[in-house]
Amino acid sequence: MSLAPDLGELLARARADLRMGVPVVLKAATGGALVVAAETVSAARLAVLRALPGELDLAITARRAETLKARAYDGDLARVMLPGDAGLDWVQSIADPADDLAKPMKGPLATRRGGDTGLHRLAITLVKSARLLPAALILPLDDPEGFAQGEMLTVVEADPAGPYMLTLARLDHVVSAKVPLRASQNARLHIFRPEDGSDEHYAIEIGRPDRSKPVLSRLHSACFTGDLLGSLKCDCGPQLNAALAQMGAEGAGVLLYLNQEGRGIGLANKMRAYALQDQGFDTVEANHRLGFEDDERDFRLGAEILRKMGFGAVRLLTNNPSKMAMMERCGITVAERVPLKVGLNTYNERYLATKAEKSGHLL
Numbered sequence: 001m002s003l004a005p006d007l008g009e010l011l012a013r014a015r016a017d018l019r020m021g022v023p024v025v026l027k028a029a030t031g032g033a034l035v036v037a038a039e040t041v042s043a044a045r046l047a048v049l050r051a052l053p054g055e056l057d058l059a060i061t062a063r064r065a066e067t068l069k070a071r072a073y074d075g076d077l078a079r080v081m082l083p084g085d086a087g088l089d090w091v092q093s094i095a096d097p098a099d100d101l102a103k104p105m106k107g108p109l110a111t112r113r114g115g116d117t118g119l120h121r122l123a124i125t126l127v128k129s130a131r132l133l134p135a136a137l138i139l140p141l142d143d144p145e146g147f148a149q150g151e152m153l154t155v156v157e158a159d160p161a162g163p164y165m166l167t168l169a170r171l172d173h174v175v176s177a178k179v180p181l182r183a184s185q186n187a188r189l190h191i192f193r194p195e196d197g198s199d200e201h202y203a204i205e206i207g208r209p210d211r212s213k214p215v216l217s218r219l220h221s222a223c224f225t226g227d228l229l230g231s232l233k234c235d236c237g238p239q240l241n242a243a244l245a246q247m248g249a250e251g252a253g254v255l256l257y258l259n260q261e262g263r264g265i266g267l268a269n270k271m272r273a274y275a276l277q278d279q280g281f282d283t284v285e286a287n288h289r290l291g292f293e294d295d296e297r298d299f300r301l302g303a304e305i306l307r308k309m310g311f312g313a314v315r316l317l318t319n320n321p322s323k324m325a326m327m328e329r330c331g332i333t334v335a336e337r338v339p340l341k342v343g344l345n346t347y348n349e350r351y352l353a354t355k356a357e358k359s360g361h362l363l
């Protein structure tokens with residue numbers, strides 16, 4: 001046993017580096033690549049990258065490429081070649097759709113075809129998991145380890161990192177304690193901590209639900225604006241309160257509060273999506289223009305927490321049929337769907353209609 005960080009710990013380090021604008025090194029079977037997030041790279045570091053030998057590309061998702069009218073030859077991603085005079089403004093304008101409408105002429109963008117794209121795909125997965133815009137500058141390296149050592153950069157082994165990032169990290173139950181709530185004085189808050197250094201998730205247990213029967217349950221995704229600020233743009237706050245109230249009234253239930261803000265894209269990106277909605281795009285279009293899928297949440301998390309708490313079956317408070325399907329796929333029986341229709345107002349009418357039309361939510 002050594003004291004050195006393992007793969008999961010190195011990936012957590014890499015996420016922290018990328019959030020600060022520090023490059024990380026991906027090491028492949030032969031060669032490797034230098035990666036830095038388009039959102040956080042500084043002008044000074046970009047200038048250093050540009051001076052290094054090799055072809056510097058900006059990897060973006062096919063979703064973002066579609067908006068930019070750039071050819072995506074690599075399926076789910078595109079490798080945009082940097083024009084000779086491209087500076088930080090150019091990089092940011094490709095990554096960030098904020099000014100797409102104000103300055104529509106970015107192209108024509110030349111994209112690369114052929115060759116291996118495994119490291120580009122991993123780079124996008126990494127910046128997404130760091131809750132940054134899904135765009136990364138990437139430069140091939142012949143001697144990744146030597147380069148990383150010289151610059152004191154984090155090195156991640158690419159081959160095992162891909163599959164590792166697809167598996168759900170182990171969750172540890174850290175602690176629980178009583179927290180009397182307005183909805184029920186008999187409530188207990190549990191804290192779950194993923195082993196991979198990502199965000200903690202919470203479970204609020206109301207009463208002492210019978211583990212042998214389907215439990216009244218809600219998988220609530222964090223919404224800072226709706227849950228805490230009382231934003232009228234969504235229905236999250238009223239849904240949270242109504243779910244707890246129903247569990248209080250029945251005397252038993254479990255509400256999972258999953259830190260998957262903005263359907264998994266993070267609060268900063270959700271605010272970018274809101275800014276695009278102010279320009280007239282709907283909630284799904286806004287996610288796509290940013291380069292994300294409609295829903296980037298990992299529902300295996302919720303299933304795993306329920307299992308850890310001893311629950312195998314739920315009466316699920318939701319209007320989202322794909323949430324039920326996901327639970328079933330993850331081995332949790334959904335004995336019943338309990339509708340949760342609260343909080344409709346003039347500001348969220350269109351949002352809820354879009355979710356019904358495009359994401360299959362039940363009205």
Ligand SMILES: Nc1nc2c(ncn2[C@@H]2O[C@H](COP(=O)(O)OP(=O)(O)OP(=O)(O)O)[C@@H](O)[C@H]2O)c(=O)[nH]1
Pocket residue numbers: 219220221222223224234235236239260261262263264265270273274283287317318319320323340355361
């Ligand atoms: N990306 C993005 N996320 C949003 C937006 N509005 C709300 N959210 C997030 O969406 C999540 C809630 O998901 P919803 O789609 O409202 O509901 P659901 O969880 O799929 O389904 P229900 O169980 O019926 O509530 C929270 O994480 C919110 O932060 C938006 O316009 N864009």
Ligand SMILES: [Zn+2]
Pocket residue numbers: 223225226227234235236237
């Ligand atoms: Zn919300």
